[in-house]
Amino acid sequence: MADAAVAGPLDGSSLRSSPALVALRRASSIALALAALWGLWEAYRWTWIRLDLTWPFVVDETTMPHIDDIVGSLFEPSRTNGPLLIHVLLDSALFTAKEAAVGFAMGASIGFALGVLLAHSRLLQRGVLPYIVASQTIPILAIAPMVVVGLGSKGVTDWVSVSVISAYLSFFPVTINTVRGLQSADPRALELMRSYAAGPWRVLWKLRVPSSLPFVFSALRVAATASVVGAIVGELPSSIPDGLGGAILNFNQYYTLDPENLWATNLIAALLGISFFVAVLVVERLVVRRAPEHVA
Amino acid sequence: MNADAVVSIQGVTKTFAKANVTALENISVDLLPGEFVSLIGPSGCGKSTLLRVIGDLIEPTTGTVTVNRKSAHEARLARDYGIVFQDSVLFDWRTVAKNIALPLELLGWDRRRRAERVKEMTALVELSGFESHHPWQLSGGMQQRVSIARALAIEPALLLMDEPFGALDEMTRERLNLELLRIWHQLGSTVVFVTHSISEAVFLSTRVVVMSPRPGRIRGIVDVDLPQPRTVQTHENPRFFELVTAVRELLRGIESAEEDGTLESELLAAEEAT
């Protein structure tokens, strides 16, 4: 329907500009949105304080610090004569990142392997999938201390146990999407492989896995996020001081004195989560060599 | 301009500024009531654009379009035409009956009237008994029949069809061609039919409008004087071959007029292949 293509979206948006221009446009719209959010924050703050409103919550220096104060606090020491907050947080972030990266690697590989296994057996799927789904309803935070202590008694270092928790949250989306992706191969392509008398392994690696890549990458994006959350959440009850979880607990204690520190920690945690997510996007673009499937 | 015309197109030009494309240039043609007119031409000749201009789905840059003695815009608001696309565009969440009833709901018909009309329409396209089926349970040909039934549900004077059988296999196509002609005879509507297939165009139409691309212009109009009603035997009529050749020559003429040969004559190649 080439004629319809002429008739349709050509009046405007689909003129292909250079990728640099597209990136620039995207970066500027993100910057614009962030600036708008900053403006909204300060406006809300100003209005609520001015009008002395108490719903939904009281607004003051503690509950809603100025954004510039939050960013500014990064470049001040978090305690007297100590290192700059940003150094402290970056160290913590790196520690958590290590846990999350290992957790992600474990979770993604186990998830993928499990997915491959399940994709080949309807019986296994029916028997096991409900429990895999149910496993995600167990509040990880409650189990975390048991995992850490249990593995610790077997001589596993603290942070590796946190990686296990991180893996627990990451494997699920990868498993589900791997099963779906492997089953999504075009039936005609399958017939083609059969006509070549290709064995099941060949079919797996040459056809099913490549056609499952969009699904798998979509899940990896989710898993990347989940791995960071898992790492932070895993640190919390395990009294591990080195990571972002520890930083949150620490600054939470002194929140009323120095609220900006906790906000800044959240900011760094957010950036960590986003950077993991973007890292997977970048890898996907390199591996799949086309635009990622509509992101989420 | 012919005062009796159902559709009158005068000096219509359509340019897509951003893409710097002139899809249609100075198109003028009148379509008389009860005609079956095909639009045929290579990719980019603007036939689908022209169809949409008639349907007021695209606004012409210059020129006027009169449908049923109103402007195209008023005609659309008065729901004077039904449209069928290449993709049947049926709503998955509705049964066949409810899909056909869609325009009737929009017009505010009451339940009883809707049910009656749906029954008539399913009988017309020979799908009685499939009212409670869902689109995915039907074959491509059946889906298109539902799409045609929906387009005709409000008994419009004009039927616009954009390569409706393009996605179907040859045998289903031929069968649906005959059905479409039967329906056309029964209802006496005017049909504007966009197609890629020369033989289909000649078989179905009273006139074939051949268009050339870049910019989209009318290259020529072939009067198809084959006897009505058309049947399977029509294909074997020597006059049929003459007319097909005439259309083909017009299309070839387009190709030889294009010096650098970038014109795709896909449809000619397709005709050659079949």
Place this chain on the structure above:
Amino acid sequence: MTTIVEPVPRGAFTRRVGRHVGDWIPALVVFGLGLASWQWLFPWLGVERFLLPRFSDVLDAFWTQRDSLWSAGWFTFKEALGGFALGCGGAIALAVAFGRFRRVGAALMPLAIAANAIPILAFAPITNAWFGLLSPWSKIVIAAVLCFFPVFVNTLRGLTSVQPESIELMRSYAASEVDVFTRVRVPTSLPFVFTALKVASVLAMIGAVVGDFFGGSTEALGIQIESSVQLSRYEEAWAAILVASILGIVFYAAIAAAERRALSWHPSTRGASE
């Protein structure tokens, strides 16, 4: 913490489970095996009490504590439900609003997707500061924010995934914007919305329970788990964990059941892969 955009292919788990009781058998077998392992295999392997007490002991604790467990469960479930309603309601409303303004919606999508990558749970201490430790609102807000982004992203995707020909079809009927919205966009986006709602149901419950870690009312489930662990009453802790898990599963199952009713037309063979 999962955001799966595409609706689950209906041929997979959900539809079969609903239709054929026999299909439950493998799951039941695994369940039986799991329980047996819990009761006998793990203790035999030397899994300590504080890691995983015997199933029968946990059941005992469950029974003796059933009143406080169920009231705690209900308390936390209400927080989860509140967060779910707030987050999903807000997300759908905002997605509908932004669906109308394509450019803004397209610009916001990457932001919303990035925001979904933020560990929201780290924000719990701040909501505690806002609403007070004991107030359920601090947990409700966390649950709401957890639910918001997946539902927003998916609803927006669903609303904008409508085939352009469907819109052209509706325009050919001179349908109003409201008609297009209710008859086309809403049914098209329902599969997407329900997928996100299922994810959100689990997230809401998790958010409510885990949010308790930073402090909360003693009536809340998370706090009960905490205090049981600190008192070395692991059987009670596990009983409470089970309650949390069961509530999460029930919530999910309820949404899945609603999905089956609402999407009864969705073909079992079709998924919506991009």
